[in-house]
Amino acid sequence: MNKTYEVKPVPIPKFSKLIDLAEGKRLYQSRGCGDCHEVDGRGKTFIQDPAIGILSGSNLTAGKGGVLTDRSDEELAIAIRHGVGKNGKPLIFMPSTDFQGMTNEDVGKLISYLRSTPSIDKSQGEVKPGPLGRFLFLMGEIPVFVSAEIINHETIHLTNITPSVSIEYGKYVASTCSGCHGFSLKGGPIQGAPPEWPPAQDISKNGLTKYTEANFVQTIRTGKRPDGSEMKFPMPWKSLGQLTDTELKALWLYLQTIE
Template sequence: MAKTFTINPTPIPKYISSQDLLEGKRLYQSRGCGDCHDVDGSGRTFINDPAIGTISGANLTTGNGGILNERSDEELAIAIRHGVGKNGRALIFMPSTDFHGMTNEDVGKLISYLRSAPAVNKEPGDIKPGPLGRFLYLIGEIPIFVSAEQIDHDVKHLENLKPTVSLEYGKYVAATCTGCHGLQLIGGPIQGAPPEWPPAQSITKVGLTHYSESSFIQAIRTGKRPDGSEMKFPMPWQSLAKLTDTELKALWMYLQSI
């Protein structure tokens, strides 16, 4: 967990128009950033278990205790897409495998939104992996503890990707789901989750047998499955409901191809 990485920075575009900042806000909401960094970006403790550990998201504002004043856009992009923080240190429990494929355009809009958001004075919470968390990490059960080890740091990031109902764009959106549903999207126990959390279901074609495209989109929008049952925590349907129709249709197309 003390391993360091050398990442070559990629120039990140900056955005100032209200339309681009709104898109950055939508990306923050729809990609689940608030689950760890809270709705206002000030950070929150999202795991507090004596065995697994205490894990908190950073304050992503310009307020006291926030990190934005101390990071360039390029450094923030490295943290988001590579799971690597200041001085090359690995970030603990940063799910960068979900965001590694984000385009420079999307990362730029996300960061520009964060810089435009209200400052919140809040000191960062603790990040202290517990004994069971360390053990599970060592035997490969919680690789997200150091996601930087799972990532190809030499990959060239796409500048942009046009939103279309296509397999390529669906795969791009599906990366958001890998943190809970696994890199193969076949479900199973969620990494680092407390034992009372239910396992994630398979969202491959086999796992979505009882869905059609329309009922899949309806379920994401409302949190209710086709049989009327409710999606319960930790399924972040409230965040995913911010996905556009194009994103959801492309996601459905991609999931049906697996």
């Protein structure tokens, strides 16, 4: 947690058109950024457990206590995709493994949207890993505690990717799911979650045998499974409901390839 990481910055495109800022907002909502940084970007404490720790998302606005005023777009991109802060120190519990493959264009639209939002004055919440959180990290059970340690910082990022109902694009979208469903997407206990949280579902082909493409999309949109049961917290179906039809159909296609 005190290690310093060296990540070479890459140029990040800037966007100002309303259509691009709207896409940046959709990315913020659909990728679950608000779960840790609040809907308006002010940041919040999302885990407060004496054993796991106290974990708070940063204020992502230009207000007092926010990070936008002293971070370049390139530095923000490193934080998002590499889990590394301005001083080279790892960001604790930043799920950059979900975003490490995000294209320069998508990251640029996301950052441009954040810079267009109102400034909110709010100081950084406490970030204090607890004894159990540290132990589980050392045991390899919560790699997201220091995602920078397991990310390839030499990765060459794609400039962009064309949305299409394809396995390739579905894999790109599925990276967002790995934080809870695991890198194999076969579910199990959620990293760093309190004991009362239910395990994540298996969303590989074997775990989705009761679904078709149509009711898979409908489930994400409505939060109701084909049998009528409701998906409960912490499944962020309201955020994922912001995914486009193309994204959801491509995601379904990709998940069907995971035996």
